[in-house]
Amino acid sequence: MPKTLFEKIWDRHVIKTIDGGPSVLYIDKHLIHEVTSPQAFKGLEKRGIEVFRPKQIVATADHNVPTIDQHLPIKEELSRIQVQALVDNTKKHHIDLYGLGHPYQGIVHVIGPELGITQPGMTIVCGDSHTSTHGAFGAIAFGIGTSEVEMVMATQCLLQSKPKLMRINVEGTLNKGVISKDIILYIIAHISASGATGYFVEYAGSAIRSLSMEGRMTICNMSIEMGARGGMIAPDQTTFDYMKGREFAPKGAEWDKKLAEWKQLYSDENATFDKEITIDAANIEPMITYGTNPGMGVSVAGNIPSTADPKSLDYMGLTAGAAIKGKKVDYVFIGSCTNSRIEDLRLVASFVKGKKKAAGVEVWVVPGSKQVEQQAIKEGIDKVFEAAGFNLRQPGCSACLGMNEDKIPAGKYCISTSNRNFEGRQGPNARTLLASPLTAAVAAITGEVADIREFI
Amino acid sequence: MSKSIDKITSTAVPVHLENVDTDQIIPARFLKATTRDGFGDNLFRDWRYNSDGTPKKDFVLNNPIYSGKILVAGKNFGCGSSREHAAWAIKDAGFDVVVSSFFADIFSNNALNNFLLPVTVSEEFLQKLFTAIEKDPKTIIAVDLAAQTITLGGRSETFGINNYKKTCLLNGYDDIDYLLSIRSDIEEFERSH
Numbered sequence: 001m002p003k004t005l006f007e008k009i010w011d012r013h014v015i016k017t018i019d020g021g022p023s024v025l026y027i028d029k030h031l032i033h034e035v036t037s038p039q040a041f042k043g044l045e046k047r048g049i050e051v052f053r054p055k056q057i058v059a060t061a062d063h064n065v066p067t068i069d070q071h072l073p074i075k076e077e078l079s080r081i082q083v084q085a086l087v088d089n090t091k092k093h094h095i096d097l098y099g100l101g102h103p104y105q106g107i108v109h110v111i112g113p114e115l116g117i118t119q120p121g122m123t124i125v126c127g128d129s130h131t132s133t134h135g136a137f138g139a140i141a142f143g144i145g146t147s148e149v150e151m152v153m154a155t156q157c158l159l160q161s162k163p164k165l166m167r168i169n170v171e172g173t174l175n176k177g178v179i180s181k182d183i184i185l186y187i188i189a190h191i192s193a194s195g196a197t198g199y200f201v202e203y204a205g206s207a208i209r210s211l212s213m214e215g216r217m218t219i220c221n222m223s224i225e226m227g228a229r230g231g232m233i234a235p236d237q238t239t240f241d242y243m244k245g246r247e248f249a250p251k252g253a254e255w256d257k258k259l260a261e262w263k264q265l266y267s268d269e270n271a272t273f274d275k276e277i278t279i280d281a282a283n284i285e286p287m288i289t290y291g292t293n294p295g296m297g298v299s300v301a302g303n304i305p306s307t308a309d310p311k312s313l314d315y316m317g318l319t320a321g322a323a324i325k326g327k328k329v330d331y332v333f334i335g336s337c338t339n340s341r342i343e344d345l346r347l348v349a350s351f352v353k354g355k356k357k358a359a360g361v362e363v364w365v366v367p368g369s370k371q372v373e374q375q376a377i378k379e380g381i382d383k384v385f386e387a388a389g390f391n392l393r394q395p396g397c398s399a400c401l402g403m404n405e406d407k408i409p410a411g412k413y414c415i416s417t418s419n420r421n422f423e424g425r426q427g428p429n430a431r432t433l434l435a436s437p438l439t440a441a442v443a444a445i446t447g448e449v450a451d452i453r454e455f456i
Numbered sequence: 457m458s459k460s461i462d463k464i465t466s467t468a469v470p471v472h473l474e475n476v477d478t479d480q481i482i483p484a485r486f487l488k489a490t491t492r493d494g495f496g497d498n499l500f501r502d503w504r505y506n507s508d509g510t511p512k513k514d515f516v517l518n519n520p521i522y523s524g525k526i527l528v529a530g531k532n533f534g535c536g537s538s539r540e541h542a543a544w545a546i547k548d549a550g551f552d553v554v555v556s557s558f559f560a561d562i563f564s565n566n567a568l569n570n571f572l573l574p575v576t577v578s579e580e581f582l583q584k585l586f587t588a589i590e591k592d593p594k595t596i597i598a599v600d601l602a603a604q605t606i607t608l609g610g611r612s613e614t615f616g617i618n619n620y621k622k623t624c625l626l627n628g629y630d631d632i633d634y635l636l637s638i639r640s641d642i643e644e645f646e647r648s649h
Contacts, residue, residue, distance in 0.1 A: 015645045016638070021620025024638065026645055036539065038490035047632070052639075064488060078488035085490050129538040129562060145540035145566035146492075147630070155635040157642055161618065163561075193475055194532040197561060227535060229561050293475050293535075311473075401537075403484040410507070422479040422536060424502045 002268035005234050006165055006200050009140045009265070013123045015157065022159040028122040030056055030152045031108045032095070034086040035063040035403070036127030040150035041089040051093040053156045058117055059090045059097040062107045063128075064403050067366050067393035070100050079404065093153075104247075106369020106395045109133040109337035113217060114371055116246025120235040120262040125152060130337045130419065132223040135232035136216035137239055138265045140200070142230040163229045164198050164274040167267070169205035172281035177452040179347070180215035181339060181417065181436035183207065184222040185287035185297045187279065193295035197227030199275065202267060207281035208233060213242040214343035221338045222419050225294035234266040286452050289421045289434040290318055296421070300325055300439060300451045315423055316431050317411070325449050329413045329433070332357075332444040333426070335366030335393075336400035336418035339437050342375050344417065348441045349381040351456070357389040358447025364391050364406065366398040390444065402427040415443040460628035461573050464552050465598045467524035470589045471500075471516055474530035478542040478563065481534070487541050495541050496548030517549075521593040526553045528585050528597075533574075534563025543570045553599050555606065557582045568621050569630065575599060575606055581613045601625060 003011070015024040032040075037059070044051065051057065064079045074080035083100065090097040098104035104111055109130050112118040120138035125131060127149045134141035144158065151158055170183055188195075201223050208216070216233050223231030240259060243249045250258045285299035291312035298304065304313070306321045313320060318327070334340070334348055345367065357363050365385055367373040373395055376382055385392045399406040400418035407427030408414040414432050417440050421432035433449065442450045486498040504515050511518040527546060533556040534542060543566040546554060554567065557579045567574045577585070588595045588608055598607040601622065605612045617625075624630060635642075 012649075015641055018620045021618045024635070024641075026642070026649065035487050039492050039540075042491065043632075049636070063484075082488050082490055127538060127540075129536065131538075143538035143562055145538055145543070145562060145569060147540060147566065147569035147632075151632050151635055154632050155639060155642055156646075157635050159620070159631045159635070193535060194558065194560070197532070197535075197558065224536075224562075227532070227560060293477070401479075401484040403487060420477075420479065420536060422477045424483055425479050428483075428502055428507060 002270040004165055004267040004271040004273065005138060005202055005232060005265055006140065007271070009121055009123065010162060013140070022161045025123060025158050025160045027125050027152050027156055027158060028056065029058070029117060029124045031112055031124065031126035031131070032057060032059045032149065033063055033108050033128065034061045034082050036146050037149055038082065038085045038089065039146045040153055041093070043150040044153055049154055051095065051153045054094045056156060057095045057153070058112070059086060059095050060105055060108050060111055061086055061099045062395070063397045063401065065100055065396040066404055067396045067398045067406055070394045076405070103370050106371065107337045107340065107397055109221065110341060110368030110372065113137065113213070114246070114369060116243055116249030119243070119249070119258070120239060120265050125158065129224045130221050132228070132230040133217050133221040133337055135220040135223070135230050136213060138232060138235035138262070140230065140232065143224065163200040165202070166196060166199040166228070166275040166277070167202045167204055167273045169276070169278040170203065170207040170281050171205040171278060172207055174207055174281050174284065177286050177438060177456055178284050179436050179438060180211050180218040182284055182287045184219045185289065185294070185434065186284045188222065188226045188295050189287065189297035191226055191277070193225060193293040194227045196223065199228050201228045201231045203231060203233050205278070209236065212343060213238060214341045217341070218338055222294065225419060235262050286436065286439050288324055288439060288449060290324055291316060292421055292423050294419065294421060294434060297434070298324060300449060325451060327413065327449040329361060329415045329443050329448060331408050331412055331414035332361060332363040332440050333366070333399045333414055333416040333418065334437055334440050335364065335368070335398050337368065337397070338419045339417035340366060340368030340372065342372050344437045345372065345376050345381050346379070348437050349384040351438060351441045352388045352390070352445065353384050355388055355445050357444050361444060361447050362391070363389065363444045364393055364399060366393045367395050369395050399426050401425060402430070408432070415440050415449065459571055461552060461571055461601055461625045463598070463600050464525055465596060466526050467594060468526035468528050468585070468589050468597050469516055469522045469524055470586055471527060471529040472586055472590070475532045475535055476529055477536035478534055478539050479536055481542040482539065482545045487539060492544050494548065495545035496550070499545040499549045525551055526555060526597055526599065527551045528555045528582070528589060531556060531558040531579065533559050535560040538562045540566040540570070543567045543572050547572045555582070555585065568625070571625060573599065573601060573625065575615045577606060577613050577615060584608060584611065
């Protein structure tokens, strides 16, 4: 019987299925961070049990770390205690930690792939909804809550009901100035912020195949923003080329063995999906959001819909029917697990080189990891940003969720390469416009929402 | 945290908004704790309080005519971040049930793992609930987990929940208890995986 990519991986990880209930799903890799793990460790201690498979867990500090002066003790007391709890818990339970100061530290969804921890065919979980990022490698990867973090620590398993399956095909050639972030913002705008709830999504089609691994990660990353449990893309030569030689990727004969397995990971020709959507890549333009959920997006050349939710527009200080182009911005944030990889920084630098930021605009570039930061320095990207008046900071989640001190002030407009434009997401009463790194770069230079196609 | 849920009969608090995301339920800046307690104080923080900490009079949780153990909200409740702190905050604020026409997946799992019952009703029934509660805040709603029914006046609707989870909630079991009990099966699986 033909199987989907999802089913091939799912079936290999189900230990048993409870009658009329969920399946016991075995988890290969568990990524943890400082914010959603401390209560899970406390839970284990309360039950008097050990971490079952500590070598299948990898930890990093990202959500709540400062992005300047990381070599100094964290100033804010609660943040310092939380980051220290991760250090203590991982030490006690023999879990590898890439914490502050470690050359592998970074946003959990950036370091997993760049270290070769993320591999095709795996089941991967993390107490973070953007765990869907890892699906770009042909893995079943999804976010979980803290009770589930505790379950995986205790048993390396989760109880899960099999989701419905959706395939989204993006066919054709992308227009000039359109990159993977625009594809996913376009998809979410079309199917809404809840349009994929209950589904696991496979992205396919020639436009998806043409993307780099970084581009694919951006797409899978935002699956949750349309409610999907996760997103995935079948591995191919692009995947294998990216993975080969990475720190924790298989080596030698083991690589050859794994490669043969990975090449079987695709949806069979006649496999069935509960829902299937096909999108013409030619229709996708550079996208931007105007509202307070990621489904409220339009082309940068378009108008805010006349039917837009009044509560959202009131919060955003925007007008139904008006053009979004030309809107002044105060902040530009280039970072987050969606768009903080070396390819994103290269793209921004290639546009910005020789230009200066607009007066009155604050520009923060927050690399996804220490490795991204070091690579950027090696390539001279740091100098390009410095000359442009951008502020290159140190790795972490930063202003994506405003948990540390990197907050956008009340009432200010921030064009952001992150994933959520919810009320207060980047700071109380901050106003977020989600866009691609290219659209963010052009806003940094012009000081307003602009159409990248007019500049390249 | 009360373990086990069966029948809840109570007045309800209406949050008459759709797409309530977990950043609204509990903003990230309140996630710095290392325990599960005390999140209720900051439930719906930025809708509930001004920046100087004074209550916003027009938000429903600050309106003394509304109270109860049941929270009623618009569709796609709990979307966004996987933070379980959202479920902890709602439970800590005294709610045992959340009713909506549609829940985000991760929130739903988190709620169930904290003995906070997510009850999915039809959009029509949800609107009837809003109308009834907003007309008379003393309106009583009855939720019966064993029978899988929610009742408003003479009208009932059944809601879905998988049998395994229902048994857990009725008896106060959690998933870890179950998974620990099949550890030998897990070890057996690992040998051939």
